[in-house]
Amino acid sequence: xxxxxxxxxxxxxxxxxxxxxxxxxxxxxxxxxxxxxxxxxxxxxxxxxxxxxxxxxxxxxxxxxxxxxxxxxxxxxxxxxxxxxxxxxxxxxxxxxxxxxxxxxxxxxxxxxxxxxxxxxxxxxxxxxxxxxxxxxxxxxxxxxxxxxxxxxxxxxxxxxxxxxxxxxxxxxxxxxxxxxxxxxxxxxxxxxxxxxxxxxxxxxxxxxxxxxxxxxxxxxxxxxxxxxxxxxxxxxxxxxxxxxxxxxxxxxxxxxxxxxxxxxxxxxxxxxxxxxxxxxxxxxxxxxxxxxxxxxxxxxxxxxxxxxxxxxxxxxxxxxxxxxxxxxxxxxxxxxxxxxxxxxxxxxxxxxxxxxxxxxxxxxxxxxxxxxxxxxxxxxxxxxxxxxxxxxxxxxxxxxxxxxxxxxxxxxxxxxxxxxxxxxxxxxxxxxxxxxxxxxxxxxxxxxxxxxxxxxxxxxxxxxxxxxxxxxxxxxxxxxxxxxxxxxxxxxxxxxxxxxxxxxxxxxx
Amino acid sequence: xxxxxxxxxxxxxxxxxxxxxxxxxxxxxxxxxxxxxxxxxxxxxxxxxxxxxxxxxxxxxxxxxxxxxxxxxxxxxxxxxxxxxxxxxxxxxxxxxxxxxxxxxxxxxxxxxxxxxxxxxxxxxxxxxxxxxxxxxxxxxxxxxxxxxxxxxxxxxxxxxxxxxxxxxxxxxxxxxxxxxxxxxxxxxxxxxxxxxxxxxxxxxxxxxxxxxxxxxxxxxxxxxxxxxxxxxxxxxxxxxxxxxxxxxxxxxxxxxxxxxxxxxxxxxxxxxxxxxxxxxxxxxxxxxxx
Numbered sequence: 079x080x081x082x083x084x085x086x087x088x089x090x091x092x093x094x095x096x097x098x099x100x101x102x103x104x105x106x107x108x109x110x111x112x113x114x115x116x117x118x119x120x121x122x123x124x125x126x127x128x129x130x131x132x133x134x135x136x137x138x139x140x141x142x143x144x145x146x147x148x149x150x151x152x153x154x155x156x157x158x159x160x161x162x163x164x165x166x167x168x169x170x171x172x173x174x175x176x177x178x179x180x181x182x183x184x185x186x187x188x189x190x191x192x193x194x195x196x197x198x199x200x201x202x203x204x205x206x207x208x209x210x211x212x213x214x215x216x217x218x219x220x221x222x223x224x225x226x227x228x229x230x231x232x233x234x235x236x237x238x239x240x241x242x243x244x245x246x247x248x249x250x251x252x253x254x255x256x257x258x259x260x261x262x263x264x265x266x267x268x269x270x271x272x273x274x275x276x277x278x279x280x281x282x283x284x285x286x287x288x289x290x291x292x293x294x295x296x297x298x299x300x301x302x303x304x305x306x307x308x309x310x311x312x313x314x315x316x317x318x319x320x321x322x323x324x325x326x327x328x329x330x331x332x333x334x335x336x337x338x339x340x341x342x343x344x345x346x347x348x349x350x351x352x353x354x355x356x357x358x359x360x361x362x363x364x365x366x367x368x369x370x371x372x373x374x375x376x377x378x379x380x381x382x383x384x385x386x387x388x389x390x391x392x393x394x395x396x397x398x399x400x401x402x403x404x405x406x407x408x409x410x411x412x413x414x415x416x417x418x419x420x421x422x423x424x425x426x427x428x429x430x431x432x433x434x435x436x437x438x439x440x441x442x443x444x445x446x447x448x449x450x451x452x453x454x455x456x457x458x459x460x461x462x463x464x465x466x467x468x469x470x471x472x473x474x475x476x477x478x479x480x481x482x483x484x485x486x487x488x489x490x491x492x493x494x495x496x497x498x499x500x501x502x503x504x505x506x507x508x509x510x511x512x513x514x515x516x517x518x519x520x521x522x523x524x525x526x527x528x529x530x531x532x533x534x535x536x537x538x539x540x541x542x543x544x545x546x547x548x549x550x551x552x553x554x555x556x557x558x559x560x561x562x563x564x565x566x567x568x569x570x571x572x573x574x575x576x577x578x579x580x581x582x583x584x585x586x587x588x
Numbered sequence: 589x590x591x592x593x594x595x596x597x598x599x600x601x602x603x604x605x606x607x608x609x610x611x612x613x614x615x616x617x618x619x620x621x622x623x624x625x626x627x628x629x630x631x632x633x634x635x636x637x638x639x640x641x642x643x644x645x646x647x648x649x650x651x652x653x654x655x656x657x658x659x660x661x662x663x664x665x666x667x668x669x670x671x672x673x674x675x676x677x678x679x680x681x682x683x684x685x686x687x688x689x690x691x692x693x694x695x696x697x698x699x700x701x702x703x704x705x706x707x708x709x710x711x712x713x714x715x716x717x718x719x720x721x722x723x724x725x726x727x728x729x730x731x732x733x734x735x736x737x738x739x740x741x742x743x744x745x746x747x748x749x750x751x752x753x754x755x756x757x758x759x760x761x762x763x764x765x766x767x768x769x770x771x772x773x774x775x776x777x778x779x780x781x782x783x784x785x786x787x788x789x790x791x792x793x794x795x796x797x798x799x800x801x802x803x804x805x806x807x808x809x810x811x812x813x814x815x816x817x818x819x820x821x822x823x824x825x826x827x828x829x830x831x832x833x834x835x836x837x838x839x840x841x842x843x844x845x846x847x848x849x850x851x852x853x854x855x856x857x858x859x860x861x862x863x864x865x866x867x868x869x870x871x872x873x874x875x876x877x878x879x
Contacts, residue, residue, distance in 0.1 A: 089616065105750060123728065123778075126777060126803070127776050127777045127778065129776070129800070130773055130776070130777040203660060203663060204663060204667075207663075207664060207669045208653070208655070208660075208664065208669065209665050264850050286656060287656050287657070287660065288654075288655050288656040288657075288660055288661075293658075294656070297656065298628040298629065301628070301766060301767055301769065302628065302629070302769055303769065303770075303773060304629075347669070349667065349668065352667045352668075364879055368879075386823070454779050455774075455777050456781050458731075458778070458779050458780075459728055459761040459779060459780060460761070461761050483733070534730075534762050534763035534764070542831070543734070544734055546659055547657070547658065547659050547681075547733070547734035547735045548659075548734075548877055548878070549659055549662055549663065549666075549682060549686065550879070565632065
């Protein structure tokens with residue numbers, strides 16, 4: 079904006095356009111993704127997918143609820159695992175948040191949340207077997223790591239006037255409960271309830287490894303091409319997620335959490351010897367386990383072992399993971415920006431919004447491997463089905479969060495409508511928040527690349543899964559350690575970018 | 589901060605209650621599992637019948653628990669959460685390797701000479717042949733589960749033997765469908781051009797009409813190898829009574845109910861021993877699937 083007094087030559091000079099750091103960062107990410115796309119294999123090799131896809135479509139329009147004997151119990155157990163896991167994770171996270179400034183605590187939290195719930199479950203399966211505790215811990219541990227981080231950041235950003243106003247001599251604990259916590263309580267509550275929705279999805283997904291939740295039956299039905307049954311299970315799951323705010327009342331949470339542990343079902347006995355064996359034998363690298371520690375052969379074998387794992391598996395695995403993650407991240411962002419208006423009060427009336435909500439619930443609640451399988455049928459094996467599956471799933475999650483956020487934007491009475499409203503008003507005002515959500519999702523997308531073995535994409539997670547299939551737990555732990563380092567690095571980078579761009583973390587709950 | 593207290597209290601209870609049921613050792617129920625190689629609803633139906641039969645014949649409460657992967661079946665056996673397993677060749681070798689004293693006690697009649705079928709989509713133009721189909725080079729290829737004998741171990745062995753090189757460098761894409769039914773579905777739709785499948789599952793799907801011969805056909809059959817077997821832990825003798833192992837073997841070998849046998853599907857069960865699976869162990873070591 080030049081002042082009226084500005085000399086004419088200033089007005090006539092061509093002003094060099096400068097972009098804000100936010101735009102520059104976004105463009106940089108798009109650029110990286112474009113380069114990755116160049117290296118990624120996204121060829122389409124389809125022959126005749128239509129008979130299988132036709133069977134799926136037929137399943138969707140003829141959902142078969144009749145075969146699902148005891149469906150009530152499946153749902154109850156799915157909810158029970160989510161409740162127990164999230165409650166433990168939230169309480170653990172809340173306690174950890176108080177000591178989050180201590181380096182080792184922060185690092186441990188970053189490490190535990192870098193491991194996908196499914197891998198936690200597979201690790202606990204080795205020690206505890208198919209017991210309820212396996213499922214509960216598989217949710218609780220990574221969630222404690224995530225909650226600790228978000229709670230700590232929320233508490234840090236708490237407005238301090240209330241704290242300053244406290245009389246001199248007020249104890250730390252009183253100060254915490256009467257000044258600091260009340261200010262952020264609503265954020266913590268909102269975040270925890272969002273976490274519960276994630277917990278429900280996690281709980282369902284744990285069924286894939288054998289816990290008695292919805293995923294168990296879904297995987298069975300889907301794996302056998304029993305699409306009517308799979309559709310029925312998915313519809314039930316959609317309804318469960320979509321009606322969450324009606325049955326998950328704040329007043330009832332305590333009651334739910336009290337009852338849930340008794341609904342997890344039984345399991346095999348836990349034997350201490352299995353836990354000891356896992357910790358002291360199984361995860362010791364094979365060369366050390368089988369050789370004498372005093373001979374030099376053992377140590378050179380160990381070096382070979384580590385070198386083989388690193389160069390043959392970890393390194394190519396990291397490359398594939400990186401490619402897939404960066405492309406899927408940008409695709410997720412583009413999709414989220416396209417999808418969020420569907421549920422925003424700024425753009426649509428009640429009925430279209432309802433349809434939008436249903437659409438987003440379906441996208442974000444359909445497990446990625448099912449999406450990936452559908453696209454595998456359509457396009458043949460390549461990175462393309464993985465990219466589309468990951469970005470649809472995550473784009474719907476971020477679209478949902480951004481849509482809700484956009485409702486809070488206050489508009490002038492004479493604000494434009496339609497595309498102009500989107501481009502000139504809403505988008506600029508939600509963009510920072512959108513990026514915050516997206517950067518939070520970055521590491522999540524990276525973790526999710528693990529489960530696409532059906533496509534033959536050799537991500538780090540693919541190699542972990544192979545080592546698990548071979549019951550080579552020493553390799554599993556080695557590869558998981560590398561996965562953790564990789565994830566923590568991305569997390570640190572994401573935090574760095576967010577703080578440089580001053581993106582608020584307070585509502586960053588993706 | 590009442591809610592917080594309730595939540596904390598609830599979480600504490602949640603923790604203790606989930607740990608508790610684990611303490612009650614399931615009296616002396618004899619538990620078995622099976623690798624999830626196909627249709628799980630069918631597996632459950634089949635093995636619940638087997639459980640009822642064993643309960644009656646052994647006079648010991650017997651239960652089947654379903655698992656989701658080959659590795660989970662082996663792990664449950666290793667952790668003594670099941671004492672008997674219906675394993676494939678490779679998973680059985682792994683299970684016995686991890687549990688010293690465990691023993692293969694019976695196999696299906698057909699399991700003495702099991703086969704893997706290489707199947708291909710019609711568009712590949714591949715024709716059935718008695719020789720290894722060298723033309724599969726450069727195609728996309730899907731195995732079944734990573735831990736499967738017929739869907740992974742044996743086909744990978746023959747691919748490596750012929751090409752002297754790993755599947756990754758022979759095929760343009762290598763996938764793991766998860767199970768035999770999915771392998772068939774993926775090759776039938778052309779998502780993958782070639783696949784390797786358990787011949788029993790193939791025959792079964794031909795019978796049930798899930799296969800369209802115009803789209804997909806068998807191009808090569810592997811030489812026969814030993815596959816599925818019942819494997820039992822050595823310490824069952826101590827836990828139940830001396831001679832228990834022999835009793836279980838006898839019960840399995842005497843399983844004559846045609847309905848029950850048809851559900852496997854096997855003609856009958858015959859004695860087996862650990863040494864029957866030496867070829868599988870050797871191949872597994874050769875392609876580095878076992879240490």
